[in-house]
Amino acid sequence: MLIELSRKSNQKTVTFDDEYLSRLRSNDSETAEHFQRHFRRVAGSMLYGRFDRQTEADLVDEVLSAAIEKIMQGEPRDPSALPGYVRGICINVIKKVIRNRSREERVDLNIDRISGKWKTPEEAILERDTAEKVRRVMSVLRPRHQQILLALFFHGLRRDEVCEIYGVTRAQLRLILFHARCKFQKEWGDK
Amino acid sequence: MIPALMENDMRNSNEPDAREEAIRQQHQEFVKNYTVELYLLDELTQEERAQFEEHYFECEPCAEAVEAGQAFVSGIRPVKEHRVINRFWLPTSAVAATLLSIVIGQQYVIANSKGPQPNTVILARKIERGPTESAYLAKTPSVTVEVNLSGEARFAYYRMKIQSDKHYQLSQVVPAPPDESEERLSIQFARRMLGTGHFTVQLQGLESEESTNGTRLGEAYAFDLK
Numbered sequence: 153m154l155i156e157l158s159r160k161s162n163q164k165t166v167t168f169d170d171e172y173l174s175r176l177r178s179n180d181s182e183t184a185e186h187f188q189r190h191f192r193r194v195a196g197s198m199l200y201g202r203f204d205r206q207t208e209a210d211l212v213d214e215v216l217s218a219a220i221e222k223i224m225q226g227e228p229r230d231p232s233a234l235p236g237y238v239r240g241i242c243i244n245v246i247k248k249v250i251r252n253r254s255r256e257e258r259v260d261l262n263i264d265r266i267s268g269k270w271k272t273p274e275e276a277i278l279e280r281d282t283a284e285k286v287r288r289v290m291s292v293l294r295p296r297h298q299q300i301l302l303a304l305f306f307h308g309l310r311r312d313e314v315c316e317i318y319g320v321t322r323a324q325l326r327l328i329l330f331h332a333r334c335k336f337q338k339e340w341g342d343k
Numbered sequence: 344m345i346p347a348l349m350e351n352d353m354r355n356s357n358e359p360d361a362r363e364e365a366i367r368q369q370h371q372e373f374v375k376n377y378t379v380e381l382y383l384l385d386e387l388t389q390e391e392r393a394q395f396e397e398h399y400f401e402c403e404p405c406a407e408a409v410e411a412g413q414a415f416v417s418g419i420r421p422v423k424e425h426r427v428i429n430r431f432w433l434p435t436s437a438v439a440a441t442l443l444s445i446v447i448g449q450q451y452v453i454a455n456s457k458g459p460q461p462n463t464v465i466l467a468r469k470i471e472r473g474p475t476e477s478a479y480l481a482k483t484p485s486v487t488v489e490v491n492l493s494g495e496a497r498f499a500y501y502r503m504k505i506q507s508d509k510h511y512q513l514s515q516v517v518p519a520p521p522d523e524s525e526e527r528l529s530i531q532f533a534r535r536m537l538g539t540g541h542f543t544v545q546l547q548g549l550e551s552e553e554s555t556n557g558t559r560l561g562e563a564y565a566f567d568l569k
Contacts, residue, residue: 167363168401194400197409232362235400286418295521299529304384305419307462307485311384317464317489326380329412333380337411 166190168234176223191216194235195242202246211249215242285339289332297328304329370402379408383416462487462531467544467564478567481534489529490544490564492520498548502557503530508541516552539568 166172166186175183195215199208219238222228228237290298300318303309304325315322373379378395381387387395399405463481466489488505498519505513517530528546544564547557 166403190403190406191400193410194396194406197399197406197413198396200413236397239396239400282414283418283420286415287420289415290419295518296525301416301419302421303462303464305416306421307487309462309464311386313464322386326377326384326386329380329383329416330377333383333408333412333415336415337408340411340414 169231173223173231173234176220187220188216191219191238195238198239198242199246203249207249211245215245218245282340285336289336289339292335293332297332300325300328301332366398366402369398370405373398373405379405379412382409383412461485463534464489464529465566465568466491467542467566470543470563470565478569480569484534485531486534486537486568487529487531488544488566489527490546492526492528495546495560495562496548496558498550498558500549500552500554501528501560502547502549503528504545504547505530505537506543506545507538509538513537516549518552537568541565541567 172183176187192212195212196208199211202208203211215238218241222237222241223234228234290301293301296318300314300320303314303317304311309317311322311325314320315325320328373395378387382392382395395405399409461483462485463479463483464487465479465481469491488503490503500516500518502514502516507513513532513536515530517528520526520528542565544566546560546562546564548560549557
């Protein structure tokens, strides 16, 4: 298994190969930790925005436990296909939830869960920390860029509306977001 | 938008080194094309989206970038609270108090709302160019009124006075656009503050935020809300 230290992100880059899978199957703690961290992140990103916070967390857990179960049973045959395999499980879980939702429209009386406001104290602290970092990054951006990002992601204007109002092109929009995201990622790196 | 991926190369490459190299090249292409931003802006086709998701499932730097981007965009809020009211003239103090409580309540909604808030942007039109062409139908919780400053003298701050045909007036001091090239001055209100009707906007140029006397600018602007 190739593990190298990426200079930029100071993170281990892992190759998904036979050795990775056999370490995972033999409960190697470092590999299991990597598996959880990496696939929790990417599955979370894929599910992002589709469900409320709690459902999203539950589904990520479901994806990871289903993936682990299959891995223990000898799947996938081609170790390099592991990321795609986990993504496939993720897609199946999303499809299943959508199917179930349309079949039975249940009323959940837990208001906090419906509104996605339910969170553990640890999550609340993390969220406050992230909000503070976003605020710091926003405050160093040019006011015009702040307005553009607010219009897009806070006020929910459509991209073409934002381009028209602020006289920017789609490519400029992309660049503004890119620079802001890079600044944020730097701040966020030590999370 | 997305480069032709080296899918075949990747499928055929059983050697970890070759596969790793293919992922690295793919990563560079995605970075070059700002694919993370396209993904966050939802500008990828379904196929491109799937390709990128496949990639970031095995590319840690891209996974990290996507996660950070999602955390960033979902955390975006106004940097500081808008000071909507500097002065608020009304016929009677009782009505003023009632409206003030609505304003403060609505302002709280704008400043503290968790999700994206729909907003309507209204460009006030110069009165000398004739009557406003059509009324804006704003059903969003917030409204941004914009004024085009082209041709006006430049100041550090402006007092925007919005006069309603219902005999009330809102006033707020706003900083000048940071760039000389930017010509639009904007101010955001809770939708309910404005009500409906015909509104005129007058500007005063101020040397500082605290200035009480300003230079009245020649142009007047107007818009209609229904």
